[in-house]
Amino acid sequence: MSDKNEKDPQNGELVSVESSSSTTSEATSANTASASDTVSPKASSKSTPQKTKKSSGTKLLWFVVIIIFLLVLGIIGAGYWYYTQQQGSSDSLAKAQQANTAQVNDMLADRKQTADALRTLNRQNDELKETLNALQQQNSALVQQAEATQQQLNSMEGQRPADWLIAEADYLVRMAGRKLWLENDVRTATLLLVNADKRLKSLADPSVLPVRAKLAEDIQTLQQMNPVSQSSVALALTGMLAQIDKLPLDTFEKPVDANADSNELSESADDWKENLAKVWHSIVDGFLTVKSLEGPVEPVMSLQAQFLVKEQLRLQLMHAQSGALKADSGLYEQSLLYAKTMLEEHYDVEKSQVTGFISALDNLVDTDISQPIPSQLASQKPLEQLLESRVKQAFSQGASAL
DSSP states (O other): OEEEEEEOTTTOOEEEEEEOTTTHHHHHHHSHHHHHHHOOHHHHHHHHHHHHHHHHHHHHHHHHHHHHHHHHHHHHHHHHHHHHHHHHHHHHHHHHHHHHHHHHHHHHHHHHHHHHHHHHHHHHHHHHHHHHHHHHHHHHHHHHHHHHHHHHHHHHTTSOTTHHHHHHHHHHHHHHHHHHHHSOOHHHHHHHHHHHHHHHHTTOOGGGHHHHHHHHHHHHHHHTSOOOOHHHHHHHHHHHHTTGGGSOBOOOOOOOOTTOOOOOOOSOGGGHHHHHHHHHHHHHTTTSOOOOOOSOOOOOOOHHHHHHHHHHHHHHHHHHHHHHHTTOHHHHHHHHHHHHHHHHHHBOTTSHHHHHHHHHHHHHHHOOOOOOOOSSOTTHHHHHHHHHHHHHHHHHHHHHHO
16 A cells, blocks of 8 residues: 555645555445445546646647657758768769869879970970080081181182183083083084183193193094084074975976977987978977877866975975984985975976975985084093192192191
8 A cells, every 4th residue: 555645736735645556446346336426516526627637738748749759850850961961062072082183183294294394395405505506616617617718718829820720621621521412512512622722731731731632632533523513404404494385386297298209409410311301390390280199187286285295395304303403314314315205206396496405405415414422521530630639739738838
């Protein structure tokens, strides 16, 4: 049994309540009916506030539970939101760290490249400085060499002025070779060699006699060659080409009289009777003559045939001109002979223009255009060696004078 004191809500007095676990059920079951009959109005009035108090406590409890549940839910939601924010911020931080790491790596790579470029530039700058120094040294050496050469030239003035004649003779021999091999001009080449020999002769130096001997050999070789200039022959043919259109053509050929008697007088005195008869017949037959001609009468040459004959003649002369320039004697002579044959067959050979043209062709046929030009001049190499030795000797003397 236990005692419990409660405070009366109306009068504020403490009420002692005895309760026992063993007697509670017995009292409840034994006195159910009597308690219900004996309840006073005062007791009923006291139980109503207790029920009201229980219902209000229960509501308050549920309100507190709901508030706590909402708070727990809020705390859980706030924790989940905080967790998600922390996860997002950690991911963004990781990405930002990766981006920063990549930027740092790029910056490091750029810095490395910049450093390499700077090292390369420095190396190139050093190389340029070395090259510039070398060029300056070379320039200084060239300046010194030029000054020394100028001093040598100044010291050489008036010391062997005749040596320049050797250089002039060498130049003339070179020009003779060019005229001979490039232009096939034997005459001009011979004159140049003669002038070169005159330059060496004016030296009055016995040491140049071997070179003069070679020059004399070259001059004699060129003088023995054909003096005909191929260019002159080609120009003559060019002038004849311009005269082709002016030559008269034989446009009509008279048939031969087969029955015609010969009226030529004999030179023998024993034939005086035949000669007298021929003279008489020529006087009598001149008043009225009847002749019978045998053979077909050829018509006048057409314009197309005249043009063809002229062009063929012009073509043959052009072939002859090409052969003359190339020193091809076969082509040259063959073309001229064919042109002469065409003139005799198709042109009026009784006219002076045609006969003069044929005579000119005959002269050209008789002209020898072959010129076996030597492959080199015997005096060119010895003259070069002489000039080189003289120049070296002059410079050595100038250097020793310094």
